[in-house]
Amino acid sequence: MVYRIHFTVQDLARTRVAEAPMPLHELELAARALQSRSQPARLDAWRHHARAQLSAQARMVLTLMPAVGYSPGFLSPTKVGAVEDLLEQVRSTPRERVRASLLETAHHHPSLPEWTRHLADDASLFAELCTGLSHLHACLLGPHWDQFTEHLAVDRTLRLQQLLTGGVEQLLTQANPQWMRWNPPVLEVRMVNGADRDLYLEGEGFLFIPSMFCTRAIVTDGRPVSVSYPAGQDQHLRELTTPASAPGQARSPGMSTLLGRTRTTVLTTIAEHQGCSTKELAARAGIAPASASEHASVLREAGLIHSLRHRNSVLHSLTPLGLALLNTPERG
Secondary structure, X not given: OEEEEEOOHHHHHOXXXXXXXXXXXXXXXXXXXXXXXXXXXXXXXXXXXXXXXXXXXXXXHHHOOOOOOOOOHHHOOOOOOOHHHHHHHHHOOOHHHHHHHHHXXXXXXXXXXXXXXXXXXXXXXXXXXXXXXXXXXXXXXXXXXXXXXXXXXXXXXXXXXXHHHHHHHHHHHHOXXXXXXXXXXXXXXXXXXXXXXXXXXXXXXXXXXXXXXXXOOEEEOOOOEEEEEEOXXXXXXXXXXXXXXXXXXXXXXXXXXXXXXXXXXXXXXXXXXXXXXXXXXXXXXXXXXXXXXXXXXXHHHOOXXXXXXXXXXXXXXXXXXXXHHHOOOOOO
16 A cells, blocks of 8 residues: 655655754654564664653553554644754644544544543643653653764765755655655655555645654655655665764774874764864864864865855765775774
């Protein structure tokens, strides 16, 4: 069964990748992954640790975010922002929207608990659910958020490179080939919940959302329509995001011999903070801005990084050659 997402020329022009992580949307995907059995080698240790910390209120939220299927949209807006601000927006959701969203969810999940029927009209019950949402975020995402943000930034850099070198077609083709197939002008998304329908974007565009916890492809039928996909599907990216060493440390003695200790630190820092400015690079590498600029110039001339001027800053990212060098085994 598939979702067939129909694109117009206007939709292709408005196709984009999320500019930053979306905390509550990612939380929903993490909640689904928590209740799933997929990717045990990658996620089971995290699942075991998280389950031991869940509060009763957090378990209420999990009731409305099953491993597969519908969940109320007001709990997980696809918005960028500070988690505190987004949680406050959820608390302020109009009761009419809460009621309508729960009716839609109950249509697909008739076995929802009895308490969900009173959620829109019982202020204290709704407040308890919002508290649970905050607890769930602190438990599932909070301890790892900085690391997740960096990994998602690396994935976005890869997708933007695909967009620059191969256009929208390459982005649609390569973002998640295991679950999505581009059959112009339709993007076919394979679904595990049996859903089979056509979605027409009608010129409002399309949004890709990379996710640390998405294990397949999740369609959010909002405006714009979005699809979440697993970040790090590219093999080199998976190697890069494997925590083989502490931030800012060289990955092998051989590389330090080749580049020098400071330059290796600069290259590794750029890999871990794709798109960082020279000022940020200097601060994270623990060197002066002038020194950071000089080392970046040498790495750029060697083809290991590329730099882009944006307003008053120069932003640095890894090249495939730089990535290959970082991923070279110690004795390779």
